[in-house]
Amino acid sequence: MGYKKKTVILAIIALLLALLYIFYELSGNIGYILPRRIIKVVAIILTGGAIAFSTTIFMTITNNRILTPSVLGLDSLYLLIQTVIIFVFGSHSLIMMSSQLNYLVSIGAMILFSLLLYRFLFKGEKNNIYFLLLIGMILGTFFGSFTSFMQVLIDPNEFMVAQDRMFASVNNVNTDLVYLSIVLVILVLIYFMRFYKYLDVLALGKDDAINLGVPYDYVVKRLLIVVAILISIATALIGPITFLGLLVVNVAYELMKTYRHLYIILGSMLISIIALLGGQFVVEKIFTFQTTISVIINFIGGVYFIYLLLKENKSW
Numbered sequence: 382m383g384y385k386k387k388t389v390i391l392a393i394i395a396l397l398l399a400l401l402y403i404f405y406e407l408s409g410n411i412g413y414i415l416p417r418r419i420i421k422v423v424a425i426i427l428t429g430g431a432i433a434f435s436t437t438i439f440m441t442i443t444n445n446r447i448l449t450p451s452v453l454g455l456d457s458l459y460l461l462i463q464t465v466i467i468f469v470f471g472s473h474s475l476i477m478m479s480s481q482l483n484y485l486v487s488i489g490a491m492i493l494f495s496l497l498l499y500r501f502l503f504k505g506e507k508n509n510i511y512f513l514l515l516i517g518m519i520l521g522t523f524f525g526s527f528t529s530f531m532q533v534l535i536d537p538n539e540f541m542v543a544q545d546r547m548f549a550s551v552n553n554v555n556t557d558l559v560y561l562s563i564v565l566v567i568l569v570l571i572y573f574m575r576f577y578k579y580l581d582v583l584a585l586g587k588d589d590a591i592n593l594g595v596p597y598d599y600v601v602k603r604l605l606i607v608v609a610i611l612i613s614i615a616t617a618l619i620g621p622i623t624f625l626g627l628l629v630v631n632v633a634y635e636l637m638k639t640y641r642h643l644y645i646i647l648g649s650m651l652i653s654i655i656a657l658l659g660g661q662f663v664v665e666k667i668f669t670f671q672t673t674i675s676v677i678i679n680f681i682g683g684v685y686f687i688y689l690l691l692k693e694n695k696s697w
Contacts, residue, residue, distance in 0.1 A: 398654075402662050403419060403422060405662075420554060421554060430566075433629050433652070435450055435607070436649070437630050437646050444584070447627070447686070453612075457520075457528065458494055462490050484555075484561070488617045495605070495609035495613075548673040550673055550675075569611060572607065573604075579595050584640055625682060627686055630645075664677065
């Protein structure tokens with residue numbers, strides 16, 4: 382079966398899951414329940430699409446199917462931001478109580494961090510993408526340690542609020558945040574279209590891309606900014622899901638059997654949406670909210686990550 386037919390099948394499965402989630406056991410106050418379910422589905426589509434899209438670009442840039450944008454430390458930075466706000470201002474502060482303000486502060490801080498990191502590391506000619514990844518991993522570890530330190534010091538009631546931010550959840554997504562995210566994602570995609578034509582060539586590696594006329598440093602810097610913004614939007618909207626991108630993009634590569642980025646991106650986005658919709662359905666209908674979707678995704682993704690490491694080790 383060709384990758385075009387597989388893309389169509391994935392799109393149909395995603396659509397059926399979305400309809401199942403929206404209309405399953407729909408009863409009672411339909412005027413209240415139906416809009417909330419639709420908003421959840423839209424939030425899942427935005428988050429899943431943004432994570433898969435940015436992870437595909439990131440893996441192409443690094444030419445490595447194990448590395449994901451989480452190694453830049455953005456997930457850890459998000460948790461640090463939420464903990465700092467609670468530590469300094471308290472859980473009843475305006476920033477924590479206002480979803481829109483918290484969303485903008487979180488996105489702004491993560492994008493600013495990414496821009497400063499890129500500017501500093503790409504300033505010299507000798508610095509490359511792997512040095513960026515190394516620094517990102519170190520900073521991510523630092524952010525995580527500092528977050529744990531502050532969580533030990535805060536009041537136990539405040540800690541419960543901070544802990545809620547550590548797990549992704551679509552149950553209390555703010556409608557205004559979804560609308561704002563749609564606008565931001567559209568703007569990012571419009572900006573990205575200028576660089577889409579380079580992706581297939583970038584997958585060949587830095588040297589080949591430069592030899593084929595790609596302005597490598599210029600394109601990579603802009604694509605990394607796109608990655609940072611999309612990951613920031615997804616994380617600030619529903620919370621961190623560390624292994625989702627790793628899982629869905631690798632599955633997309635194995636399923637599509639092509640290196641044409643149009644179908645890899647579409648396939649990974651659809652698989653991501655299917656995973657999130659299916660996971661959220663299981664969380665609500667089977668586990669009855671006893672766990673969160675991030676726990677399920679990270680468990681499956683963690684096992685798959687170990688499998689990839691063992692697979693790579695055998696190939697060496």
